[in-house]
Amino acid sequence: MTATVSSPPLHAPGVPELSRRRRTRDVLATVMVHVAFAIAMVPLVWILYSVLGHGWHLLLDSTWWTNSQRNINPERAGGGVYHAIFGTLAQALICAVIAVPLAVFTAIYLVEYGTGRLARAVSFTVDILTGIPSIVAGLFIYALWVTTFGLQRVGLAASLSLVLLMVPVVVRSTEEMLKLVPNELREASYALGVPKWKTISRIVLPTALGGIVTGVMLGLARVMGETAPLLILGPYASSINTDLFNGNMATLPTMIRENFGLPDQPAIDRMWASALTLIVLVLLLNIAGRVVARFSGVKK
Amino acid sequence: MAQRIDVKDLNIYYDRFKAVEDVSMTIEARSVTAFIGPSGCGKSTVLRTLNRMHEVIPKATVTGTVDLNGRNLYDRDVDPVAVRRTVGMVFQRPNPFPTMSISDNVAAGLKLGGERNKAVLAEAVERSLRGANLWNEVKDRLDKPGAGLSGGQQQRLCIARAIAVEPQVLLMDEPCSALDPISTLAIEDLIEEIKTNYTIVIVTHNMQQAARVSDRTAFFNLAATGKPGRLVEMDDTTKIFSNPGRKETEDYISGRFG
Missing domain, CATH: 1.10.3720.10 (MetI-like)
Structure with a gap:
């Protein structure tokens, strides 16, 4: 496009503005998509949170990675996986x-x-x-x-x-x-x-x-x-x-x-x-x- | 190396649909033959029967004979794989192998054919890229992906890949239709150069291109949609474009239809 051809003004006569109806729908759809995403994320984050929260401290122990549960009773801590x-x-x-x-x-x-x-x-x-x-x-x-x-x-x-x-x-x-x-x-x-x-x-x-x-x-x-x-x-x-x-x-x-x-x-x-x-x-x-x-x- | 092709009584089918009817023609060695005609007239279909690519499509069949150097390509004991090694093909859209570098793309046909000698492969890569007028543009990045080249370069890469296996015939199915005018010119120059060594058949929608690059031109047409395509006439390009033998050829090349 050459410089002499100027683009028409945004609200040129005959070009209608975004109607209120479409704007409302747009906002509604955007909100719904984000809410759906947030809801879908809840269980994922929750699972990670509980598993990490309850389990992380055992993973820090090196015996967790090298030992088995041989001769370890349920009431005794220790052993590995x-x-x-x-x-x-x-x-x-x-x-x-x-x-x-x-x-x-x-x-x-x-x-x-x-x-x-x-x-x-x-x-x-x-x-x-x-x-x-x-x-x-x-x-x-x-x-x-x-x-x-x-x-x-x-x-x-x-x-x-x-x-x-x-x-x-x-x-x-x-x-x-x-x-x-x-x-x-x-x-x-x-x-x-x-x-x-x-x-x-x-x-x-x-x-x-x-x-x-x-x-x-x-x-x-x-x-x-x-x-x-x-x-x-x-x-x-x-x-x-x-x-x-x-x-x-x-x-x-x-x-x-x-x-x-x-x-x-x-x-x-x-x-x-x-x-x-x-x-x-x-x-x-x-x-x-x-x-x-x-x-x-x-x-x- | 280059050889002539004699096509006789060729009928081409997709399942039960007869796509092309009763084509007989001779394609001269060391020359460029252009196939022109309106969309759907079967020129690409005829081209694909010349290296038995037609039958790659399920239920596609052919009757009649295609003789290359006196040998019918459709004889029962002819191996289609061997035919395609002798009759190479360049497609409408550039299609370099995305997993391969530029040099691997060019060497693909030889490598997959069992050639292991690195010196032989390197020599073939350079010769083919020079032959396709691409060497100077890519010689410093032969190990870069072929898909990273521009469209025109990719198409020349595909031509290099096709000529690396040293075919005797090169079929080109609208090789410039996806390219800009400058790349098109580069390909046309290339066709002009390599026709001394190969028999070239090119399908094109661009009549100026047919007039520029080809020695002989075949005009295909179809009576109506759904009817099989047929060869209307074939003659020297200068004659077809100045004084065609048939009225419908004249109508087509003067832009009255198609």
């Missing part, structure tokens, strides 16, 4: 090792290859799996592992039940991320004489990597906090057990459960501190996931 952290991380890791490839390959099938009836059936099954209550997943693995095969309730069995819960979450998130990769990139790759599988593995997956990692982290966060199947398949143990194939193995959720409902103050403190530890663990994993996602995939 190492055994439960180990159990939670080990079971989540095994779960991820099984679930992530399964879920990512399923998502690749659904987005890149699947057409027709089979793809619809797979997609429908994933939907059903998403809706399965976690306790049912626990019961299913119990029926398979203990009733059918006659095996013991060990860490691995708990991991397997978590797989059932993690797979649908990761399938759906990965699917969405793969769909976001523009078709133009696939075509560009095909046009260079790159076969389809290589286009997927070297162009499509790296482009979607950030989102896939985020989805995996969300799935991990979900299974790490999952309690119901562990109540069935993962009995609590107060000592360190590093063997996923033998014996009871503590996890943070079962440790919380173990210390819940006891009259003794040390047990109550341990319950809150375990809850805080679980939140911190999930938070750290999320941060790690974001860092990984940032340094790989799409370059900015």
Whole structure:
């Protein structure tokens, strides 16, 4: 625009002012949006406040991170949560090792290859799996592992039940991320004489990597906090057990459960501190996931 | 290197819809052939059958033959992946790979084709970028993301990427439609330079561009919406634009419709 063309005055004749009606609506909508936000924040802040307030002092003690609860009675303070952290991380890791490839390959099938009836059936099954209550997943693995095969309730069995819960979450998130990769990139790759599988593995997956990692982290966060199947398949143990194939193995959720409902103050403190530890663990994993996602995939 | 293409009795379908009907044409080696015509007449569709990109779309099929150097690309035992290595393509919108640096983008075709030798790759990157008139602008930032370039530079990067695998034919689907006039000029100059080594087919909506860059021009049209597109005529560009053989060609290039 050149300088000779002056912009019209703000209230030029024929340009109506913002009507009172619209102004009122604007204010109303703004207030409602902010109030809704504030209400949504209340439980979040409240949870963090109570968990931090009740649990933080135990986390400052180094034995909390290095010791187990072996030989420590509910009425006695002391001991740590190492055994439960180990159990939670080990079971989540095994779960991820099984679930992530399964879920990512399923998502690749659904987005890149699947057409027709089979793809619809797979997609429908994933939907059903998403809706399965976690306790049912626990019961299913119990029926398979203990009733059918006659095996013991060990860490691995708990991991397997978590797989059932993690797979649908990761399938759906990965699917969405793969769909976001523009078709133009696939075509560009095909046009260079790159076969389809290589286009997927070297162009499509790296482009979607950030989102896939985020989805995996969300799935991990979900299974790490999952309690119901562990109540069935993962009995609590107060000592360190590093063997996923033998014996009871503590996890943070079962440790919380173990210390819940006891009259003794040390047990109550341990319950809150375990809850805080679980939140911190999930938070750290999320941060790690974001860092990984940032340094790989799409370059900015 | 460059080779001619003989298209015979080509019918192109999207599922049951016949998009293009009965196209026969010869595309000369070491020359630029322009496809012009109104929207929906099937010129991009025909272009995409020349490197078997058409069939990437679900349920898209082709009948007829496309001979490259006497070999029908649609023979049963021909590998479409190999065809696309011989017949490269540049798209309407620049589409560099967002996960890759400038040099990785150019080397993508070779790397994904199995080439590991760093010296060979570096040599190909420089040669292709020089060939695409982009080397001087990017030689100091080869490891920077390709998506950080301007639109015109990105398109030249895509041309560099396409010629890095040393195809014999280069297909360009409206390569300048997303670019400003200066970038368009750069691409047109580039086409003029590289046509000595390649057979180039370019789809364009810009008639001046067709007149400027091409040696031969094919005019496509369709009888009505929903009817298949067809090749109306194909001739030397100078003849098409000065003295076309058909009335509808003249109407189109003089702007009476389309």
